[in-house]
Amino acid sequence: MPTTEHATNPYATHEHHDFVPAVERALADAPLQVALGRLTDTLMAGNRRGFGSFAESSQLRDQAKAIKEHTLAHLDRYLEQLEASIHRLGGKVHYAADAEEARQIIVRIAKETNSKLVVKSKSMTTEEVHLNPAIEAAGIEVVETDYGEFILQIANERPSHLVAPAVHHTRESIAKVLGEHVGEKLPNDPKSLAMVGRRVLREKFRKADMGITGANFAVAETGTVVLVTNEGNGRLTTTCPRVHVALMGIEKVIPRFTDLPVFLKILARGATGQTLSVYTTVITGTRRPGEQDGAEEFHLVLLDNGRTKVLGTPFRESLQCIRCGACLNACPVYRRIGGHAYGGVYSGPIGSILTPLYDSVTLNPHLPHASSLCGACQAACPVKINIPRMLIGLRELQHKKKPSRLENWAYGTWSFVLRHPWLYRAALKVSKWLSRPFSRDGWLRKLPAAGAGWTSVRDFPAPADRSFRDRWKEMNP
Amino acid sequence: MSTREAFLANVRTAVAEGNRAGNIPSHPGRSKVGYQGAGDDPVSKFCTEFTLAGGFPFVAEDDDAAWRKIEEIIRRHNTKNIVIGVGEVMDRLIPAGRLSDLVGTSIVTCSDSGEGNPNTKTDKLINLSPRKADKETYFGSDLGISTVEHLIAETGTVVMATRPDQPRSISLLPPVHIAIARRSQILPDLFDLFDLFSPTAETSSPPACLTLITGPSKTGDIELKLVTGVHGPGEVHVIIVD
Ligand code: SF4
Numbered sequence: 089m090p091t092t093e094h095a096t097n098p099y100a101t102h103e104h105h106d107f108v109p110a111v112e113r114a115l116a117d118a119p120l121q122v123a124l125g126r127l128t129d130t131l132m133a134g135n136r137r138g139f140g141s142f143a144e145s146s147q148l149r150d151q152a153k154a155i156k157e158h159t160l161a162h163l164d165r166y167l168e169q170l171e172a173s174i175h176r177l178g179g180k181v182h183y184a185a186d187a188e189e190a191r192q193i194i195v196r197i198a199k200e201t202n203s204k205l206v207v208k209s210k211s212m213t214t215e216e217v218h219l220n221p222a223i224e225a226a227g228i229e230v231v232e233t234d235y236g237e238f239i240l241q242i243a244n245e246r247p248s249h250l251v252a253p254a255v256h257h258t259r260e261s262i263a264k265v266l267g268e269h270v271g272e273k274l275p276n277d278p279k280s281l282a283m284v285g286r287r288v289l290r291e292k293f294r295k296a297d298m299g300i301t302g303a304n305f306a307v308a309e310t311g312t313v314v315l316v317t318n319e320g321n322g323r324l325t326t327t328c329p330r331v332h333v334a335l336m337g338i339e340k341v342i343p344r345f346t347d348l349p350v351f352l353k354i355l356a357r358g359a360t361g362q363t364l365s366v367y368t369t370v371i372t373g374t375r376r377p378g379e380q381d382g383a384e385e386f387h388l389v390l391l392d393n394g395r396t397k398v399l400g401t402p403f404r405e406s407l408q409c410i411r412c413g414a415c416l417n418a419c420p421v422y423r424r425i426g427g428h429a430y431g432g433v434y435s436g437p438i439g440s441i442l443t444p445l446y447d448s449v450t451l452n453p454h455l456p457h458a459s460s461l462c463g464a465c466q467a468a469c470p471v472k473i474n475i476p477r478m479l480i481g482l483r484e485l486q487h488k489k490k491p492s493r494l495e496n497w498a499y500g501t502w503s504f505v506l507r508h509p510w511l512y513r514a515a516l517k518v519s520k521w522l523s524r525p526f527s528r529d530g531w532l533r534k535l536p537a538a539g540a541g542w543t544s545v546r547d548f549p550a551p552a553d554r555s556f557r558d559r560w561k562e563m564n565p
Numbered sequence: 566m567s568t569r570e571a572f573l574a575n576v577r578t579a580v581a582e583g584n585r586a587g588n589i590p591s592h593p594g595r596s597k598v599g600y601q602g603a604g605d606d607p608v609s610k611f612c613t614e615f616t617l618a619g620g621f622p623f624v625a626e627d628d629d630a631a632w633r634k635i636e637e638i639i640r641r642h643n644t645k646n647i648v649i650g651v652g653e654v655m656d657r658l659i660p661a662g663r664l665s666d667l668v669g670t671s672i673v674t675c676s677d678s679g680e681g682n683p684n685t686k687t688d689k690l691i692n693l694s695p696r697k698a699d700k701e702t703y704f705g706s707d708l709g710i711s712t713v714e715h716l717i718a719e720t721g722t723v724v725m726a727t728r729p730d731q732p733r734s735i736s737l738l739p740p741v742h743i744a745i746a747r748r749s750q751i752l753p754d755l756f757d758l759f760d761l762f763s764p765t766a767e768t769s770s771p772p773a774c775l776t777l778i779t780g781p782s783k784t785g786d787i788e789l790k791l792v793t794g795v796h797g798p799g800e801v802h803v804i805i806v807d
Contacts, residue, residue: 123788123789126788126789127789130789142599142601144598144599145599147598147599148598148599151593151596151598151599154590154592154593155592155593157588157590158590158591158592158593160580160583161580161583161584161588161589161590162580163576163579163580164573164576164577164580167573167576168573177770183568183569183572183573185568185571185572185575189568233796234786235784235786235787235795235796236784236786239786252785252786252789253786254786255789257786257787258788259787259788259790262787278787278788278790278792279792281787282784282786282787282792282794282795283794283795285795286794286795286796289796290704294700294704309764310764310770310771311770312771318782318783318784318785319782319783319784319795319796319797320737320782320795320796320797320798321796323733323737323776323796323797324737324796324797326774327733327734327737327774328700338576343592344592344763345759345762345763345764345771346595346756346759346760346763348759349755349756349758349759350599352755353599353755362618362779363614363617363618363719363720363721363722363779364720364722364755364777364779365779366618366778366779366780366781366782366783366797367776367777367778367779367782367797368776368777368779369774369775369776369777370771370774370775370776370777371773371774372770372771372772372773372774372775373770373773374773375727375773376727376729376772376773377729378729379727379728379729379732379773380729380732380734381700381703381732381733381734382727382733382773382774390572392572392575392576396575396576396578396579397579399576399579399580399582399583400578400579400580400581400582400583401582401583402586404583
């Protein structure tokens with residue numbers, strides 16, 4: 089049954105695991121395969137519809153990229169401007185060099201504001217710094233309020249997609265997890281399950297002292313923080329509690345207020361095909377005099393946690409990511425293995441870059457290789473991030489750190505053969521001759537010895553009867 | 566060095582390091598790229614997009630038609646507790662006594678003084694002193710009726726801006742939201758909205774909160790089956806009057 093499957097999946101709870109067994113488990117998980125197909129097909133259709141629906145979408149994406157490139161090249165300046173704007177509005181800005189500092193700062197704010205109950209809207213950055221356990225350790229209750237994240241919190245699991253964190257769950261598994269949480273037997277239909285969530289979370293919003301959010305964007309010029317959600321929990325989190333804390337990676341700042349629509353126009357279209365997500369909340373400071381609701385105190389926590397390590401390198405482009413999830417949906421690897429197998433907070437193609445860079449290349453050796461380099465990610469990306477280039481860059485880094493004798497020998501031989509045409513011709517002949525007993529209909533389906541590793545999971549094209557060189561010679565005598 | 570200085574120094578060093586490759590692009594500036602507008606008929610463009618997003622638009626022939634629509638929605642939901650916003654258009658559509666004729670319905674104005682809408686005063690009005698008391702009122706309400714700041718035709722979006730008598734809760738906490746807009750409030754494109762609120766010499770800052778609402782609250786977290794109303798209103802109506 090799918091229910092117990094999920095509950096016992098160790099990869100859903102832990103990071104840094106062996107890639108191959110995690111992948112094998114995902115491939116054998118039939119409900120997961122159904123869920124991934126459904127999600128990624130639907131969202132990719134949305135992505136194509138969204139960008140196909142207006143003529144200049146490609147130029148607009150270029151413009152968004154140009155704004156990000158410009159910002160990253162002047163990031164120091166824009167961060168200082170953002171800080172000044174927020175101070176002008178009466179907010180506070182905090183600087184967290186790493187995850188530990190971010191946790192300390194936020195727990196300190198919670199204590200100083202005498203907060204007993206904290207509500208959170210969905211934020212991958214708070215996942216990145218593993219915030220919740222730290223808040224709980226301080227004796228403060230913290231509740232995730234995005235429906236999917238809430239399910240994951242009570243199931244004690246990690247998100248497995250950037251925008252659909254609980255995609256690996258079925259209605260049965262949600263009914264079980266949520267039913268245990270509220271102590272009732274729940275029906276399996278999505279509407280009732282959603283309404284139970286609403287009931288539970290409404291009570292939390294009513295009582296919450298502090299709301300924690302991420303930030304999709306922050307505008308240097310005005311000190312504005314922007315949250316994009318479909319459920320509305322981002323609005324509740326910033327409207328009901330007294331205190332609002334936003335945790336944000338330094339790369340999320342953009343220069344001007346009028347830059348926002350450039351990104352908003354492509355974010356939802358790229359993620360789901362919506363013209364805009366249901367709620368775009370554009371917050372500039374705290375509640376103004378005479379206003380009835382909204383937080384009275386605002387804190388922005390700026391997070392480095394590895395980002396400045398990347399900023400000065402050719403991997404700087406990865407900091408342009410607006411976390412839309414399109415590259416996950418487009419990726420033939422993600423579409424099969426889902427998010428948990430990757431073993432980092434961020435999964436999919438962009439995760440295969442961010443996790444090694446922010447976390448560690450040595451602890452995540454498999455990630456730069458979890459890609460066929462087909463380029464589907466870059467084509468789907470609203471800001472056209474060249475993910476394949478950076479994956480290759482990471483492979484180079486790995487190779488420099490720990491060169492493989494076998495690989496060196498293989499490429500050495502290969503280049504020697506290529507440099508000697510007669511040898512190349514001879515090698516072709518030999519391989520054709522050697523593979524003949526194994527080939528049928530132009531494919532090698534079962535190779536012995538070292539080749540078996542390949543053919544146990546996929547076929548290999550058999551060498552052609554006549555080589556390209558021979559044909560070329562015939563056509564150009 | 567304080568944390569702040571050390572932090573920013575790190576950023577500065579990394580920026581300089583990254584820029585050494587020579588790629589220092591300037592800001593591309595504001596351009597018309599991606600401006601889609603609304604064609605000749607912004608009202609119908611808005612209605613099409615808002616419907617696609619799952620909302621219910623209604624273009625009222627006259628004020629009376631608008632009121633009948635409001636009444637129908639209130640009756641259909643068997644509404645007990647209404648919170649109602651403040652504004653000239655609201656006074657026009659919901660004249661004195663009208664709401665109180667709907668038996669069993671209690672009406673709360675979200676005017677900060679309790680006096681913003683002269684018409685609601687004649688209704689069974691609960692006077693809200695700001696804060697504390699009103700939080701519970703909003704949590705207990707079944708329906709919110711508000712004005713809007715703008716509509717955006719391109720995306721089918723309702724724009725709310727905070728002011729003392731325009732709280733965030735009215736379009737957020739009740740399960741049903743009715744927004745009343747005038748035709749003249751429709752903006753063709755998302756760009757137009759941000760141009761309007763971009764800081765200028767006179768207005769140094771956008772409102773405390775601009776909320777862009779494009780359809781009812783949605784979640785697809787359960788097997789991608791679309792469920793509305795998980796947090797925000799599950800039903801959003803826009804009534805467009807002249
Ligand atoms: S890399 Fe591009 S496609 Fe992937 S999540 Fe980031 S912005 Fe979206």
